[in-house]
Amino acid sequence: MDQSKRVLLISRDLMIQRALAEALTLRGCQTFEATERIESLRLMYETHPDLIFLEIDEPDDDWEFFARIRAITDTPAILAVNRNEPARARWSKRNTAILIKPISVARVIDKARAWGIVRRNAKSRVDPTWSTRRLRVVDLIRIDRALSQVGECGEVRLIVEHGQVRFLEKIATLPISNVTLSSAKHLAHQVGDSSLRSE
Amino acid sequence: MPAHISNDPAVVLPIQFQCLRARDVPMIEAALKQIGACGQVHLIVEQGRLGSIRMLQSEPVPRAVLRESFSK
Numbered sequence: 001m002d003q004s005k006r007v008l009l010i011s012r013d014l015m016i017q018r019a020l021a022e023a024l025t026l027r028g029c030q031t032f033e034a035t036e037r038i039e040s041l042r043l044m045y046e047t048h049p050d051l052i053f054l055e056i057d058e059p060d061d062d063w064e065f066f067a068r069i070r071a072i073t074d075t076p077a078i079l080a081v082n083r084n085e086p087a088r089a090r091w092s093k094r095n096t097a098i099l100i101k102p103i104s105v106a107r108v109i110d111k112a113r114a115w116g117i118v119r120r121n122a123k124s125r126v127d128p129t130w131s132t133r134r135l136r137v138v139d140l141i142r143i144d145r146a147l148s149q150v151g152e153c154g155e156v157r158l159i160v161e162h163g164q165v166r167f168l169e170k171i172a173t174l175p176i177s178n179v180t181l182s183s184a185k186h187l188a189h190q191v192g193d194s195s196l197r198s199e
Numbered sequence: 200m201p202a203h204i205s206n207d208p209a210v211v212l213p214i215q216f217q218c219l220r221a222r223d224v225p226m227i228e229a230a231l232k233q234i235g236a237c238g239q240v241h242l243i244v245e246q247g248r249l250g251s252i253r254m255l256q257s258e259p260v261p262r263a264v265l266r267e268s269f270s271k
Contacts, residue, residue: 014221015214080212102211132231140219143227147218147244156242158227163236 004030005117006047010040011055016080019137020053023105027118037065044073051117052077053108055101059085076115078108130165139165146170223249230254 007029009017021031032047034040044052052075056062059082066079076095080103097111112118130139146156150172157169230240234256241253 013213014224015216016212019212019214102213104211132228132234135224135228135231137214140216140224141214143242144216144219147242147249148247150244152244152247154244156244158231158240158242160231160234160236160238160240165231 004028005050006030006032007051007053007112007117008040008043008047008049009033009053010037011035011053011080012057013055015137015140016055018140019105020108022136023109024112024118027109028120029112029118040065041068044069049075051075051112051115054079056081056085076117078111132160132163132165142168218244218248220249226252 005028007020007024009020009031011017012035017033017035021033024031032043032049034043043049052069052073054062054066054069054077056066056079066077069077074095076097078097078099080099080101083100099107099111109118130136135143143156143158146168150156150170153173155169155171155173157167157171158165159167159169227240227242230252234240234254237257237259239255239257241255242249243251243253245251
């Protein structure tokens with residue numbers, strides 16, 4: 001029988017879901033991700049999680065949703081809330097940890113460890129294979145860095161071989177308006193374009 | 200190779216990307232899925248943001264065809 005602890009991650013932010021799912025999976029947990037409330041409730045009934053993570057994004061709706069969760073289950077929960085959130089004091093109880101946003105993955109892991117959900121340490125280095133099935137947060141950070149390096153115009157090419165991203169190419173493009181006439185003529189001379197040379 | 204983000208105390212959530220938006224991620228993943236085992240996904244940057252996605256699908260050439268073409 002699978003002894004791994006189950007964690008339900010509820011957040012509208014894809015990056016929060018992914019970062020926590022990756023960190024918890026590396027530490028032997030099984031994670032389930034939900035964005036919508038109906039989906040969250042369905043997963044809660046189906047998976048009986050050992051820990052619930054809920055990001056309070058829209059205070060009125062999300063606190064009401066958490067009250068519904070608490071009416072169903074007493075499962076330990078970690079809530080990520082905005083600073084100066086008045087409703088948070090109401091839920092500061094034994095099995096509810098409240099973290100002020102922005103949160104770090106390490107703080108969530110620490111809380112989960114305190115409840116015995118996380119037992120072992122993660123591998124210190126990330127798996128070097130870059131699968132195309134699901135992009136990890138580290139892969140997305142790499143892509144974002146490459147996109148910002150190409151500037152205003154350009155391309156980032158993900159080259160896939162055998163179902164894995166093997167290379168990442170960055171191509172910066174210079175808008176034609178930035179090319180001066182003299183540099184265009186020089187270029188035309190080099191490539192043998194007579195239409196520009198004759199001007 | 201960078202260490203996993205969960206081991207980096209400097210990383211806080213939500214992660215602030217410079218160019219990438221959350222809605223871009225499923226589109227990039229769909230493109231990677233669509234090209235299959237071999238190919239390229241080109242992320243076209245326009246005005247500092249991901250503007251469009253181009254997909255190139257590659258088909259492996261059977262070895263027999265390669266041998267034939269080299270022998271000519």
